[in-house]
Amino acid sequence: MIQRVQQAAVEISGRIAGEIGQGLVVLLGIGETDDAEDVAYLSQKIPQLRIFSDSQDKMNLSLLDIHGEMLVISQFTLFANTRKGRRPSFMSAASPEKAEPLYQKFIAGVKSQGVNVSCGEFGADMLVKIFNDGPVTILMESADRFKSRRSAENQL
Numbered sequence: 001m002i003q004r005v006q007q008a009a010v011e012i013s014g015r016i017a018g019e020i021g022q023g024l025v026v027l028l029g030i031g032e033t034d035d036a037e038d039v040a041y042l043s044q045k046i047p048q049l050r051i052f053s054d055s056q057d058k059m060n061l062s063l064l065d066i067h068g069e070m071l072v073i074s075q076f077t078l079f080a081n082t083r084k085g086r087r088p089s090f091m092s093a094a095s096p097e098k099a100e101p102l103y104q105k106f107i108a109g110v111k112s113q114g115v116n117v118s119c120g121e122f123g124a125d126m127l128v129k130i131f132n133d134g135p136v137t138i139l140m141e142s143a144d145r146f147k148s149r150r151s152a153e154n155q156l
Contacts, residue, residue: 003024003027003124003130008023010073012125024069028074030074049138070110074099092104
C-alpha cells in the first residue's frame with residue numbers, strides 16, 4: 001500500500017524511529033509466495049510512479065522527480081483473510097524468517113535509486129503518523145507484473 005504524504009513518522013516505544021517530509025509511505029506486506037523478483041519489481045517501480053502533482057496540478061511527477069523521501073513499514077496484516085468467521089487469518093503472509101530479508105532487500109533497492117529511506121522496525125509494535133496528501137492511496141501487488149506480461153504475450 002502506497003500513500004502520498006506531506007510528512008510521516010513511525011514511533012516505537014515512545015521514540016521516533018523514522019520520519020520523512022514530502023514523499024511516500026509504503027506499507028509493505030510480504031506474502032508466502034513472494035520472492036526476490038517481486039521485491040526488485042516493487043523497489044524499482046514505486047519510486048518511479050508518477051503520483052505527485054506538476055505545475056498544472058496533474059499527477060505527472062515521481063518520487064525521484066521531486067526528490068522526496070520514503071518511509072517503509074512492514075505490514076503483514078495486509079494479507080488478512082476475512083472470508084471465514086470474525087477473526088482474520090494471516091496464513092498467506094510470509095513467515096518472519098522469509099519476510100525480513102525481503103523487506104531489507106526492498107529498502108536496499110529503493111536506496112540504490114538515491115531515495116532517502118526511513119523505516120520502522122521489522123516485527124515491532126509501531127505507531128505510524130501519516131499526513132496523507134490528496135488523499136492519494138494506491139494498492140500495488142507484485143503479481144501485477146505477471147498480469148502485464150501475460151497481457152502483452154496474448155497481444156502477440
